[in-house]
Amino acid sequence: xxxxxxxxxxxxxxxxxxxxxxxxxxxxxxxxxxxxxxxxxxxxxxxxxxxxxxxxxxxxxxxxxxxxxxxxxxxxxxxxxxxxxxxxxxxxxxxxxxxxxxxxxxxxxxxxxxxxxxxxxxxxxxxxxxxxxxxxxxxxxxxxxxxxxxxxxxxxxxxxxxxxxxxxxxxxxxxxxxxxxxxxxxxxxxxxxxxxxxxxxxxxxxxxxxxxxxxxxxxxxxxxxxxxxxxxxxxxxxxxxxxxxxxxxxxxxxxxxxxxxxxxxxxxxx
Ligand code: DGL
Numbered sequence: 001x002x003x004x005x006x007x008x009x010x011x012x013x014x015x016x017x018x019x020x021x022x023x024x025x026x027x028x029x030x031x032x033x034x035x036x037x038x039x040x041x042x043x044x045x046x047x048x049x050x051x052x053x054x055x056x057x058x059x060x061x062x063x064x065x066x067x068x069x070x071x072x073x074x075x076x077x078x079x080x081x082x083x084x085x086x087x088x089x090x091x092x093x094x095x096x097x098x099x100x101x102x103x104x105x106x107x108x109x110x111x112x113x114x115x116x117x118x119x120x121x122x123x124x125x126x127x128x129x130x131x132x133x134x135x136x137x138x139x140x141x142x143x144x145x146x147x148x149x150x151x152x153x154x155x156x157x158x159x160x161x162x163x164x165x166x167x168x169x170x171x172x173x174x175x176x177x178x179x180x181x182x183x184x185x186x187x188x189x190x191x192x193x194x195x196x197x198x199x200x201x202x203x204x205x206x207x208x209x210x211x212x213x214x215x216x217x218x219x220x221x222x223x224x225x226x227x228x229x230x231x232x233x234x235x236x237x238x239x240x241x242x243x244x245x246x247x248x249x250x251x252x253x254x255x256x257x258x259x260x261x262x263x264x265x266x267x268x269x270x
Contacts, residue, residue: 007229010035010238011220012071014062016047017157018253019191020077023101025257026213027075028239031221033231035238037069039267042245046153048122048189052084055124059085060092065242065267067096072229075099075220079121079188083128097223102130103188104212106138111208112184116143118177121188123148145182147173149189156191159252162198170195170202184208194253242267 011031013024017040024038039062041047047055059081066074074096076082076089082100089098103125108117117139125131126146135144152169160166174185185207187193193211200209224230231237239262243250247264254262 006072007231008035008234009070009072010037010240012037012039012063012066012069012074013077014039014041014059014066014074014081015078015190016040016080017042017045017153017191018194018249019153019156019189020075021250021253021257022190022193022211023075023077023213023216025259026217027220028258030214030217031224033233033237034224035231036240037066037071037238038241039066040241040243040250042157042243042249044244045157046122047078047080047084048124048148048153049150050124052124052128055081055084056088059089061269063089063093063098067093069240073097073099073220073223075216077101077190077216079103079190080124083125083130086130097227099216099220099223101190101212101216102134103186104210104215105134105144105186107210107212107215108184108186109138109142111210112142114181114183115141116145116180116182117184117186118145118147118174118182119186119188120147120149120173120192121186122153123150125188143180145177145180147177149173149192152195153189153191156194157249159249161194166195167198167202170199174199174203178203178207182207184210187211239263240265244269
């Protein structure tokens, strides 16, 4: 890494697919001078039903790729990948700040009035020791209802953000939670904000839905400030996107977000 110009380097962001774009978009909105390099591992999605050891190996490969592009910071824009890999990523590259994601259980317990929260995340996230520790620390006297949302990531990757099939699946997930008195839902997978509007319609306006992406953008900003690594607007920031599978899902998702003229590349592994 060229440390003389480190502040000008891009922020690396990755996920199993298009989900992390919800985080990249929040970063782009909050830190508009920064360049963003995004990697979506669409060829190997989903991560959420794979063993943590497999996800860890993918995270190591992608982080190496982003660091080869001279990224100054890496945002692991995937709850599953964070649960499976964050400590190992930090130990492997101690000079690189890694920002991880975890289900926003803490803000949810502060927000709930009924004392009942619902967490939507993947199987691998729920099974992780990291998530179990989160529950032990914050949930205590609250009731927490969980659902691994089987099939939802695939529907979102397919662009079915408002389809009948997605609505049926979401209803089967959240209606039992609402019947128990849940008034706060945590989007514990970065894909799920793509169906937030549909979810809000199903749950009704009284239910609060927590998407942690803006908080991640603020956390990233404080790291950049601490290190003096904020990008100066000497040249236009770059927005580059790599996918390991086909580009369709990413192109469709980007057309709904705020990026202008993004460059999209097909990543070929050696
Ligand atoms: N977007 C990922 C997350 O935040 C998981 C999606 C997947 O299962 O690949 O957990």
